[in-house]
Amino acid sequence: MKSPNKRQATILVLPALIYLLIFGIYPMLQNFVLTFQSPDINGSIVWGISNYINAFKIYGLTQIFYNTFLYTLAVPLVDILLAIPLATFLKRLNKPYLLPIVLLSSFIPLVTGAVMWVFMLNPTNGFMYYIAKVDLFTSPWSIVLIDIWTSLPLATLIIYSGLKAIPPHIEEAAHMDGLIGTRKLLQVDLPYIKPSLLSATVLMVIFGSFTFDPIYVALSSSSPFAIMDISYLAYSLYETGGIIGQGQAAVLMTIMTVVSTGIAILFVRLSLRESARSRKIRFKFMPNREIPRKVAWFFVLLYLAFILLPFSWLVLESFKTLSEIISIPPVIIPSVVTLAGYFRSITVGQPYFISSLIVSLGTAFLVFFIGAPAAYSISRHRTGGLKFISLILFVYSLPTVIFMIPMIGIIKSVGLLNSWLGLIISYPVFVMPITIWMLYNFYSTFPKHLDEAANMDGMSVYGSFYRVILRLSGDGISVTLLYAFIIAWGALIFPLAFAYTPFNMNFLFPSGAQTVTIFIGGTIGHEAFNYGELSAASVISLIPSILLIYFARKRIDKLWRVGGTVG
Amino acid sequence: MSSQFEMHNIRKTFGKFLALSLDNLEFDQKTYAVILGPSGSGKTTLLRIAAGLESPDTGSVVIGGKDVTALPSWKRSVGLVFQNYALYPHLTVYENIAMPMTVARYTNDYIKTHVHELLDVMELEGQENKYPKQLSGGQQQRVALARALIKKPAILLMDEPLSNLDARVRIDLRDYLKETQRKLGITAIHVTHDQEEAMALGDQIVILNKALVIQSGTPGEIYSKPKTLFAASFLGGINLISSELLPDLGIRKDFDALGVRIQDISLSMEKGNTDLIGKVINIQYLGYQYIVTLEFAGTRLRVRTDNLNGITENSEVGLFIDMTKIMLFRDGNRIPIEEEGLESPA
Numbered sequence: 001m002k003s004p005n006k007r008q009a010t011i012l013v014l015p016a017l018i019y020l021l022i023f024g025i026y027p028m029l030q031n032f033v034l035t036f037q038s039p040d041i042n043g044s045i046v047w048g049i050s051n052y053i054n055a056f057k058i059y060g061l062t063q064i065f066y067n068t069f070l071y072t073l074a075v076p077l078v079d080i081l082l083a084i085p086l087a088t089f090l091k092r093l094n095k096p097y098l099l100p101i102v103l104l105s106s107f108i109p110l111v112t113g114a115v116m117w118v119f120m121l122n123p124t125n126g127f128m129y130y131i132a133k134v135d136l137f138t139s140p141w142s143i144v145l146i147d148i149w150t151s152l153p154l155a156t157l158i159i160y161s162g163l164k165a166i167p168p169h170i171e172e173a174a175h176m177d178g179l180i181g182t183r184k185l186l187q188v189d190l191p192y193i194k195p196s197l198l199s200a201t202v203l204m205v206i207f208g209s210f211t212f213d214p215i216y217v218a219l220s221s222s223s224p225f226a227i228m229d230i231s232y233l234a235y236s237l238y239e240t241g242g243i244i245g246q247g248q249a250a251v252l253m254t255i256m257t258v259v260s261t262g263i264a265i266l267f268v269r270l271s272l273r274e275s276a277r278s279r280k281i282r283f284k285f286m287p288n289r290e291i292p293r294k295v296a297w298f299f300v301l302l303y304l305a306f307i308l309l310p311f312s313w314l315v316l317e318s319f320k321t322l323s324e325i326i327s328i329p330p331v332i333i334p335s336v337v338t339l340a341g342y343f344r345s346i347t348v349g350q351p352y353f354i355s356s357l358i359v360s361l362g363t364a365f366l367v368f369f370i371g372a373p374a375a376y377s378i379s380r381h382r383t384g385g386l387k388f389i390s391l392i393l394f395v396y397s398l399p400t401v402i403f404m405i406p407m408i409g410i411i412k413s414v415g416l417l418n419s420w421l422g423l424i425i426s427y428p429v430f431v432m433p434i435t436i437w438m439l440y441n442f443y444s445t446f447p448k449h450l451d452e453a454a455n456m457d458g459m460s461v462y463g464s465f466y467r468v469i470l471r472l473s474g475d476g477i478s479v480t481l482l483y484a485f486i487i488a489w490g491a492l493i494f495p496l497a498f499a500y501t502p503f504n505m506n507f508l509f510p511s512g513a514q515t516v517t518i519f520i521g522g523t524i525g526h527e528a529f530n531y532g533e534l535s536a537a538s539v540i541s542l543i544p545s546i547l548l549i550y551f552a553r554k555r556i557d558k559l560w561r562v563g564g565t566v567g
Numbered sequence: 568m569s570s571q572f573e574m575h576n577i578r579k580t581f582g583k584f585l586a587l588s589l590d591n592l593e594f595d596q597k598t599y600a601v602i603l604g605p606s607g608s609g610k611t612t613l614l615r616i617a618a619g620l621e622s623p624d625t626g627s628v629v630i631g632g633k634d635v636t637a638l639p640s641w642k643r644s645v646g647l648v649f650q651n652y653a654l655y656p657h658l659t660v661y662e663n664i665a666m667p668m669t670v671a672r673y674t675n676d677y678i679k680t681h682v683h684e685l686l687d688v689m690e691l692e693g694q695e696n697k698y699p700k701q702l703s704g705g706q707q708q709r710v711a712l713a714r715a716l717i718k719k720p721a722i723l724l725m726d727e728p729l730s731n732l733d734a735r736v737r738i739d740l741r742d743y744l745k746e747t748q749r750k751l752g753i754t755a756i757h758v759t760h761d762q763e764e765a766m767a768l769g770d771q772i773v774i775l776n777k778a779l780v781i782q783s784g785t786p787g788e789i790y791s792k793p794k795t796l797f798a799a800s801f802l803g804g805i806n807l808i809s810s811e812l813l814p815d816l817g818i819r820k821d822f823d824a825l826g827v828r829i830q831d832i833s834l835s836m837e838k839g840n841t842d843l844i845g846k847v848i849n850i851q852y853l854g855y856q857y858i859v860t861l862e863f864a865g866t867r868l869r870v871r872t873d874n875l876n877g878i879t880e881n882s883e884v885g886l887f888i889d890m891t892k893i894m895l896f897r898d899g900n901r902i903p904i905e906e907e908g909l910e911s912p913a
């Protein structure tokens with residue numbers, strides 16, 4: 001027998017559960033079915049394994065596998081190696097304004113970030129001209145570079161949050177024992193924040209293995225097979241290969257699903273369970289000295305230069321006149337400041353900006369209405385035990401591209417292709433898991449006596465959630481919603497697949513839903529593409545991210561605190 | 568004996584708030600010193616300054632004749648036991664205890680011998696591969712103690728080391744702490760707000776209140792000759808009666824309050840010639856003694872007695888105060904009757 005409280009708690013997770021089953025789990029299975037379907041000479045569907053055979057005959061597959069492998073391994077490895085010192089320096093310097101600046105590149109649309117790098121690394125018109133006149137985009141390491149730039153701040157944030165959460169008495173015990181500096185970091189801090197380190201690593205693995213947006217942007221200035229990975233290949237097979245391509249794409253997506261499932265299991269294990277203790281290495285020869293503040297400053301400034309350089313270049317570009325943009329050698333500081341780029345991008349880009357705004361708002365609210373009750377219910381009432389939260393983390397670790405083909409079927413069947421609503425109902429599959437996870441951790445730290453009091457006052461689970469908890473979780477929810485908005489704002493794969501025209505600017509009979517990411521990512525290198533307009537549009541696309549970081553700057557490290565609050 | 572630990576002219580403020588101010592504090596070698604005071608009195612602050620976790624605004628800390636005020640914690644020859652133990656959760660018992668030594672770069676064999684020595688003393692043999700959370704509170708406390716002692720510090724500092732334990736374990740560990748201190752022959756400074764603990768353990772007790780030292784001395788001195796009303800009442804077991812409520816006792820009259828310990832009043836159903844009559848409100852049986860609560864002249868008094876002699880709740884009884892043991896207080900300070908005598912000053 002279930003108590004009414006249990007039943008109500010279950011009802012709170014139902015919408016999220018149903019959504020994830022339809023939009024997350026069904027596509028995964030559907031892909032698998034598609035792998036066995038291919039057309040015969042007459043165009044009718046036959047069942048067989050020819051897709052598997054043909055998929056492995058695709059030209060350049062070795063390079064593509066190599067690239068995927070590289071992105072999946074190099075990105076997390078370098079990220080973690082760079083993030084640990086950065087987080088340590090940030091903690092040592094203890095300047096509250098540094099963190100938000102460092103975080104910038106992780107919270108902007110991936111497409112915008114990629115555009116910055118393509119501009120900057122251009123060996124004739126970009127800043128690269130002054131460093132070495134080589135084209136980096138002939139090598140997959142260019143994508144690794146962009147990926148690291150994009151994900152390093154997030155890894156740093158997770159590790160920094162962990163470091164900040166080390167209780168003062170442990171810090172003081174270490175001080176009494178004479179442990180300081182690097183020695184303390186290795187012997188006390190890092191083992192203590194192991195859950196954060198593991199989460200950061202797995203998140204970076206997922207991030208690296210998904211790489212899509214920078215490839216999409218950089219392909220305009222690169223040879224096709226140099227940088228492509230499986231994610232992108234699957235997309236382009238589907239995009240250009242008709243029904244044959246679809247079957248082969250499904251094969252690749254199924255492979256990705258299997259690999260991601262492996263990663264997901266790892267993620268769930270590591271995030272939810274205490275990992276086995278391993279033997280400690282002795283760090284006898286590590287310097288037992290505090291890093292001098294000057295040295296810490298030096299390195300932090302280096303990191304800041306790395307993170308901010310592409311931003312600066314983009315902003316400079318956006319104010320340049322066309323002749324200065326294309327001049328060789330490139331002009332660094334514009335001699336004449338023009339707003340032409342901004343005017344043009346606002347006029348031309350208007351339908352794209354409107355679509356992105358509406359779709360992102362819609363997604364954020366949908367995610368809020370479905371996700372917040374679920375997060376509350378699983379965190380406070382342990383609904384579904386570990387199963388539900390595991391499902392969330394599982395869906396989170398699936399590459400977005402694998403949902404694409406089956407979802408087109410779903411959206412088409414309800415007549416919502418190429419519409420705002422079509423995007424709004426599909427986006428939560430990649431937005432909701434992370435928001436539920438964040439809110440889950442947020443509610444885990446929420447004082448328990450609040451709902452107990454509400455319960456004593458005779459409120460039901462709904463009552464205590466809607467009338468007490470929601471009102472008090474304003475800060476957690478607003479930051480999470482803003483983050484949801486930003487993920488939606490930066491989405492690329494779904495709008496590429498589900499929308500094919502810009503908004504027709506008719507609010508009574510809207511049609512078309514191409515987003516600002518397509519406007520930015522799709523125009524680069526195409527037809528009459530205009531650097532000034534593009535860079536201005538890219539700058540505009542940063543606004544929501546800057547707002548998020550500004551509003552969340554004080555509590556941002558608490559929202560990404562993982563591991564410690566779990567279980 | 569030489570003074571092993573000294574603090575001179577220490578002042579510590581947090582913003583405008585004065586957390587500790589003391590002129591002079593000295594403990595001899597092999598002393599078990601207890602710092603006693605209510606919450607917020609500055610005990611932890613004192614200890615943290617001694618440990619080097621906090622630096623004083625002014626003043627100096629001297630350990631073993633050497634001024635250590637400017638030295639970092641690990642160079643001061645002090646060991647600290649934290650109130651919540653502060654064991655490293657990711658390290659085993661062995662590794663926790665060994666940590667201060669591994670930092671100091673001793674050889675593994677040397678460390679091993681010493682850790683096992685301490686495991687033996689702390690009765691922790693067999694637990695060395697467990698993690699802190701697999702231990703009971705009392706065991707964790709002993710690990711914390713071992714870690715503080717491993718480098719053979721001159722001074723062992725303990726901040727409310729027993730307050731997180733339940734009553735039985737607390738009494739056991741209390742004996743254990745003192746034995747260990749004696750066995751190792753070191754100077755211990757133990758902070759507590761529990762007067763019974765202080766009396767039981769201290770060779771020397773320092774009473775703090777509102778950032779100031781109220782009194783310092785042996786438990787006997789402090790008990791029988793509290794300098795102030797605060798010290799007397801904080802040590803407990805005493806009845807304080809405002810002079811206005813008292814009938815003429817035939818003694819000097821220039822006091823505000825009279826203090827009499829709970830065992831220095833006797834009760835009798837025979838009222839005899841006393842003017843002091845109380846009504847019994849409540850009788851508590853402690854197993855070997857009784858605590859009788861009385862209403863007397865509008866206040867409550869407590870009396871400890873070995874047998875009731877027929878006294879029951881609600882009975883009216885005569886109170887007989889042992890006049891040789893009373894204390895008199897004026898303006899919050901005790902009148903030193905040892906010198907002046909009970910009779911009114913001439």
Ligand SMILES: Nc1ncnc2c1ncn2[C@@H]1O[C@H](COP(=O)(O)OP(=O)(O)OP(=O)(O)O)[C@@H](O)[C@H]1O
Nearest residue numbers: 581585586604605606607608609610611612613760
């Ligand atoms: N870091 C700090 N910042 C500001 N005020 C502080 C700080 N540490 C202590 N105080 C204040 O100094 C006073 C003395 O604190 P302390 O911790 O020494 O008290 P305590 O005697 O140990 O009390 P307790 O028995 O509650 O532990 C308190 O009023 C406390 O609020």
Ligand SMILES: [Mg+2]
Nearest residue numbers: 610611612726
């Ligand atoms: Mg204290």
